[in-house]
Amino acid sequence: MSLYDLNRVVVAQVREAADIVAVIGEVITLRHRGRNWLGLCPFHGEKTPSFNVSRDKGTYYCFGCKKGGDVIDFVMETERLSFAEAVERLADRFGVSLPLASPEARRRRDEQEEATAALEAAQVVFSRQVHEDRPRAFLERRGVSPQTVLEFGLGFARPDWRALTDTLRGKLAERTLIAAGLAVQGDDGRLWDRFRDRVMIPIRSLRGSLIAYGGRTLGDDPAKYLNSPETPLFTKNQTLFALDRATRAFATAERCLVVEGYFDCIALHAAGFGETVATLGTALSEHHARELARRVRRVVVCFDGDAPGRKAALGALRTLLSFDLEVRVLLLPPDQDPDDIVRSEGGEGMARRLAAALAESDFLINEMGPSREDRRAALRGSLEIVDACRDPVRRFAMREELARAAGVPVEQLGEVETPRIVAGRAEGADRPPAGEMAILRGVLVDLPAARRAETVREIPLDALDHPLARTIVRSLQKAAGEGRTLEISDLWSDIDERDARHLLAALEHEAPETSADDLQLILRGLWEKQRKKKLAHLNSEIARAERQKDHETLQQLLQEWLLLSRRTTPG
Ligand SMILES: [Zn+2]
Structure with missing residues (x-):
């Protein structure tokens, strides 16, 4: 939610102030053509320009792919921003001052800024300590190079109960340390560090700002991984680890890899799979899927082959299909994670396995069991998953494959259920x-x-x-x-x-x-x-x-x- 009051009047002001020709002219070359400007459409490949920009009307329109909108839409589309983010960026650039939403919103912004400052201060401490013996030995053993440590900003939280709190006290208020999720208040009122004796993994927002930490224990803490609690900056099921970095690689890789662990993700990045993101110990949520669908067409889910991993993969498949994403599933042997594979087989080994990832219906058929009887019993559940897909052509094709595998005539499947999860509509397709x-x-x-x-x-x-x-x-x-x-x-x-x-x-x-x-x-x-x-x-x-x-x-x-x-x- 925006901290500003983006009411209709303000949005109109921004739209008015923003020069659409200047904004679009930075992305494509525009030529004057009569009253309008013309260029090659940035949204579909073309050799003859059919992308029209009207400065008077403040709109653009492509006669080829039918995409159109105003300057805000253009920034949303090309920069992958939300409506509020796009308005804020344009307001900033064209000098429109936005009114703050309310005293409440102002307070929230101050809190967020304080929390960010606390996380940044902690980052300085953690990254200085990562060169100490224990974290260095751990990272070396896992094959994490010094360059990767630097790139991901990995750090170390010392085992002492108040190492960080004592260092930052005086610079930051106690309540800020608590609000940032760095410290916990004990019954005696004293603070102690939330993260102790852990390798620290910074979690960043889409814009690259620090919002939380994941910590991997170096001791015998039963919680191998510990995340920051939910804070004003951080919502776990809305955050994908490394999405800020991976977004840059999506275009060339033409896919996104989703893995379960921080170190899997880090290892894959280091092995050349920069298109990898990780869920933070939660199921892949609708919010995650929406973020991915805004950036990429194909998602490869790369999960553990044990029972919980398979279940998570089925859930992820359903959610991703409901956003019309193309999905591939790679289940790894239960005793191997991507981190191990990269270390033992290198990037080529991983690439080989990824090439063998299963398409949606092949994966489902595999999961339904080897015999027709098994498959018939599991058919209903699998159909429910493919019915989440909004594209009727794909949905029908997948239903047919599932039915064939179960030996059931496709006519007997009955009505295709309408998807329950409704994703954003395709633009331009549906005109009066x-x-x-x-x-x-x-x-x-x-x-x-x-x-x-x-x-x-x-x-x-x-x-x-x-x-x-x-x-x-x-x-x-x-x-x-x-x-x-x-x-x-x-x-x-x-x-x-x-x-x-x-x-x-x-x-x-x-x-x-x-x-x-x-x-x-x-x-x-x-x-x-x-x-x-x-x-x-x-x-x-x-x-x-x-x-x-x-x-x-x-x-x-x-x-x-x-x-x-x-x-x-x-x-
Ligand atoms: Zn176009």
Whole structure:
């Protein structure tokens, strides 16, 4: 959540202040073409430019891949930022000062800044101590090179109860050390270090700032690994270890590797698999999957082959499929983790195994058991997993493979269940039909007067096929009914803002201009279509009333039919 109050007015200010041509011009080369700017689309490969930028309208639109939006969308897409992050970045760059959300938000920001300062101070101490004998011996034994120690900022927390607290006391308030998750308050009120006798692994946010630690014990602590508690900076199931570094490698690797352990992840990075991230001792969450889906198409899940590992892999597969990610699963022998493999077989050994990772349905079939009987028994559960996939073509293909493996005719599987986890919609794919686009273009872009006038009331709502078009028209009609004029920005409260902005960009750049005459003609056509539908419905009702000899209803229906068939104009 943003610390700033990003209300509609502020967002509009940012959008206004940001020069879309300057922002996009940093990513692609733009050439002046009439009133617009033209360049090669950064979102799909092309040789002839079809990417349009309009400085007047503040929007971009690609005629090739249909992506479009405003300057905020562009920054979100290209920099992989959330809406709030994109607005903050643009505000910063174009000198718009954002109002803080509330005293509460201000307090939270101060707390976060203090916690970050405490973690940074601890990092200085930990990384100085990593060269001491015990941590150095441990890291050498695990094959972690000094360069990797430096790159990941590995450190060491001494075994003493108050080593860190005593060092930082005086520089930082006790409550800050507690809030940062570095110290714990005992019953006697005194502080002691949370992390003792552990190799310290810094956990960073997407932007690379320090948010937490993982600690690997060097002693006999039964908790081999210990993470920071949840703090204002750190939410475990929203964080993937090394995602900040891995993001850079996704484009060339064309995949992401997900492993379970810090040292597996670190070892894989060192062996050349920079596209690796690790979950922090939790299941792969929807939040994780969403973050990955924003960056990469394919995910290779590389888990332990024991029972908990297999279960985790099934869960991860389901979650990743629900975000339409392509998934491969590599289960390792129970006594080997990626760290061991890299050490004994090198990067090539790991690459060989990764090449043999199983595709979604192959993995599921494997897990269903060797015989048809086993597979039939497990079929229902496996289908439930593939049904999470939102892409109907892939879903059907996977269902078919599972059914074949279980010896069940695919027709017997029954209805495909709709996925329960709903991910972000694909952009640009789902547009209203041309006639409805023309109406929207008319009332939203070309004919602002039509929004005010009776015109919007004449739009037959039931004749519109597209839900977004219906929602917009309904809002317009409601406002008109209350004697208000709806501004385009008001629509955002009723519909998903991104949907609205993509639609608006498509309207402005793609749909031909709608004149007042066009609009009347289209509305007339819609009304006619509506009238025919109603007449057809009445006809069947009349036939039924005749069969049932229900004379009263029949009279009533005939009256209606007569009235409607004679009417040649709306209203
Ligand atoms: Zn494109």
